[in-house]
Amino acid sequence: MRILTASDRALLVEAADLDEAMRLNLAWEGLPGVVERVPGARTVLVRFDPLRVSATELAHTLAATEVDATRPPSTGEVTIPVQYDGEDLDEAASALGVSVEELVNRHLAADWRVAFSGFAPGFGYVVSSDPLFDVPRHSSPRTRVPAGSVALAGAFTGVYPRESPGGWQLIGRTDAVMWDIDRDPPALLAPGTLVRFERVRDAARLGAAHVGRNGDGPARARRVAEQHAAADADGPGFGTASAVEVVRPSLQLLVQDAGRPGFAALGVSASGAADRRAMRDANRAVGNAEVAAVLESVGGAVLRFHGAGVAAVTGAIGALTLTGGDGVVRAVRHGEPFATFDGDELTLGYPDRGLRYVIGVRGGVDAAPALGSRATDTLAGLGPEPLSAGVVLPIGDAASHPVEPGAVPRDLPASGDLVELEITLGPRDDWFTAEALQVLTTQEWTVTPRSDRVGIRLRGEVALERSVGGELPSEGAVTGAIQVPPDGQPVLFLPDHPLTGGYPIIGALTDRSLDLAGQLPPGARLRFAVQVRSAG
Incomplete structure (x- = not known):
C-alpha cells in the first residue's frame, strides 16, 4: 500500500489491484474523520476533515488496515439490452485481435460486476474476469458521446448515462435509464451490482426489453406534473408571498448552496457554490443559515423581486443598482443588505473584478432539491436547470438570524491581474x-x-x-x-x-x-x- 497526498484534505491510497481497492473502500466505511471515499481502478481517494483527524494520523490508520481476500458481496443483478452497432466496434475488435462477432459474444457471455462509480452520476465501471477486455482509450476524446452508449476502455465496460465528452470505444447502445433521481437507488449500476448484457438486434425492441430493476422514470413524470399543476393553481411565485424573477439572465445564472457531499458511491460530486465565502457572506448579511440556497451569476443580470424582502450581493465587484416600482434608481453597496419591495429590479453590471456575483435573499431560494441539495451541477445535470428569462423562484424560510452588516469587499482579480x-x-x-x-x-x-x-x-x-x-x-x-x-x-x-x-x-x-x-x-x-x- 502506498499513500500519496491528493490535497491538504485528501489522501490517495494505491492498492495492489482492483479487488483490493474495493475491499479497502468497504473496510474504511465509517472511519472517524473521513468525509468521503472515491474508489478507482487501483486506488481509493480518501477525503477527510482536518479538524477531526490529521493527514498523518489518517495515513497511519489507513496503512494499518488488514482485509481478507473475500470478494465484496453483490448488491443485486440487472440485465441491460444492447444493440451492438457502435461506431468503434470494428476498431475495438481489431485492437483485441478478434472478430466483431467474437467480441460481441464474449461481451454477452462474461460475468460483469460494477467495481466503482465515477465520471458522472450513474456511470459504473463494470469489470469481468475475461482477460480479453483490455482496450485503449481514444487518443483524442470525443466532445459528444450520446446517452446510452455502451463502451469499452481498459478492462472496463460502461454505459454513458447522459450525453457528455468521452474517450471510450463505443460498441453499442441501450435505452436503459442509467440514472433516475426518483428511483431507489437512482443509479442502475451501483458498486457490487452483477450485470448481464442481452443482445437486441432490432432497435425498435430496445425500449421493450427487460432491464432488471430499471424503470422509465414514471415517478419523475408524476412529480413534474404535480409541480406544474400546483404552479398553475397558485400563480406566479408558486404560492409564496415573496419570489425573485429572472428578467435578464447572465452568461450563466444558477441556484447554488453548499452542495451534496457524500454521494461519491453513486458517481455524484459535491458541486455547490464556486465561491463558498461569498455564499456565506451573502447569507449572513440577510440573516439566513450560511448554507441556504443563493443565486450565482457569471456576469451581469437583471432580477425582479415579488413581495417585500431583503437581499445582498457579494462575490464579484461591479456596479449594482436597484430600480423601484416608481422608477427611482439607487445604488446598492456591495455586501450590504438592502430592502426590496414588490416590483423592484436589481441590475448587476458586468464585473470590474472577479467573475461570479452571489445574490442572497432573506429566506433563501426555494428551488426543488435533488439528493438533499439545491445546487446545480452543470456536468451531472443535477439540481435546478440554468435560469432563463421569465423563471420565477419562490423564496423560502431559511432566515433564522437577524440581518447583519455586510462583509468588506475582497480584493478580487481583474483580467490581466x-x-x-x-x-x-x-x-x-x-x-x-x-x-x-x-x-x-x-x-x-x-x-x-x-x-x-x-x-x-x-x-x-x-x-x-x-x-x-x-x-x-x-x-x-x-x-x-x-x-x-x-x-x-x-x-x-x-x-x-x-x-x-x-x-x-x-x-x-x-x-x-x-x-x-x-x-x-x-x-x-x-x-x-x-x-x-x-x-x-
Whole structure:
C-alpha cells in the first residue's frame, strides 16, 4: 500500500489491484474523520476533515488496515439490452485481435460486476474476469458521446448515462435509464451490482426489453406534473408571498448552496457554490443559515423581486443598482443588505473584478432539491436547470438570524491581474519531469475563455512534460485538482468536475485557495506556490 497526498484534505491510497481497492473502500466505511471515499481502478481517494483527524494520523490508520481476500458481496443483478452497432466496434475488435462477432459474444457471455462509480452520476465501471477486455482509450476524446452508449476502455465496460465528452470505444447502445433521481437507488449500476448484457438486434425492441430493476422514470413524470399543476393553481411565485424573477439572465445564472457531499458511491460530486465565502457572506448579511440556497451569476443580470424582502450581493465587484416600482434608481453597496419591495429590479453590471456575483435573499431560494441539495451541477445535470428569462423562484424560510452588516469587499482579480494560489504537489507529480515541476511553480499561467464550473483551462508558454507515458487507470480527483492532459496545458478542477479521471494530477489547490479560483476571470494570470507536504 502506498499513500500519496491528493490535497491538504485528501489522501490517495494505491492498492495492489482492483479487488483490493474495493475491499479497502468497504473496510474504511465509517472511519472517524473521513468525509468521503472515491474508489478507482487501483486506488481509493480518501477525503477527510482536518479538524477531526490529521493527514498523518489518517495515513497511519489507513496503512494499518488488514482485509481478507473475500470478494465484496453483490448488491443485486440487472440485465441491460444492447444493440451492438457502435461506431468503434470494428476498431475495438481489431485492437483485441478478434472478430466483431467474437467480441460481441464474449461481451454477452462474461460475468460483469460494477467495481466503482465515477465520471458522472450513474456511470459504473463494470469489470469481468475475461482477460480479453483490455482496450485503449481514444487518443483524442470525443466532445459528444450520446446517452446510452455502451463502451469499452481498459478492462472496463460502461454505459454513458447522459450525453457528455468521452474517450471510450463505443460498441453499442441501450435505452436503459442509467440514472433516475426518483428511483431507489437512482443509479442502475451501483458498486457490487452483477450485470448481464442481452443482445437486441432490432432497435425498435430496445425500449421493450427487460432491464432488471430499471424503470422509465414514471415517478419523475408524476412529480413534474404535480409541480406544474400546483404552479398553475397558485400563480406566479408558486404560492409564496415573496419570489425573485429572472428578467435578464447572465452568461450563466444558477441556484447554488453548499452542495451534496457524500454521494461519491453513486458517481455524484459535491458541486455547490464556486465561491463558498461569498455564499456565506451573502447569507449572513440577510440573516439566513450560511448554507441556504443563493443565486450565482457569471456576469451581469437583471432580477425582479415579488413581495417585500431583503437581499445582498457579494462575490464579484461591479456596479449594482436597484430600480423601484416608481422608477427611482439607487445604488446598492456591495455586501450590504438592502430592502426590496414588490416590483423592484436589481441590475448587476458586468464585473470590474472577479467573475461570479452571489445574490442572497432573506429566506433563501426555494428551488426543488435533488439528493438533499439545491445546487446545480452543470456536468451531472443535477439540481435546478440554468435560469432563463421569465423563471420565477419562490423564496423560502431559511432566515433564522437577524440581518447583519455586510462583509468588506475582497480584493478580487481583474483580467490581466496576477494571482498566487497555494497548492500541494501530488498525487502524480512523479509522472512529470523535474523541469515540469519547476515550470509549474515558476511560470505564469493564463486563464483561458474555455473555462467553466467543471474546470479552468490554463495556458502557459511552456507545457508540462511527462516522464511517464501511457494511460493512468481511472482514479479519484478533488475540487482544485490540477489535471494535465496530453498537451501539457493544465486544467484546474472546479466544483462540477468529474469524480474520476485518467489524466495524471500533478497537484491540487489548498482549501483556502478554492474560493479565489472560483473568481478568476478569463485573462487573469496566476502562479502556483507549493505548500509543504503533510503526508506521503
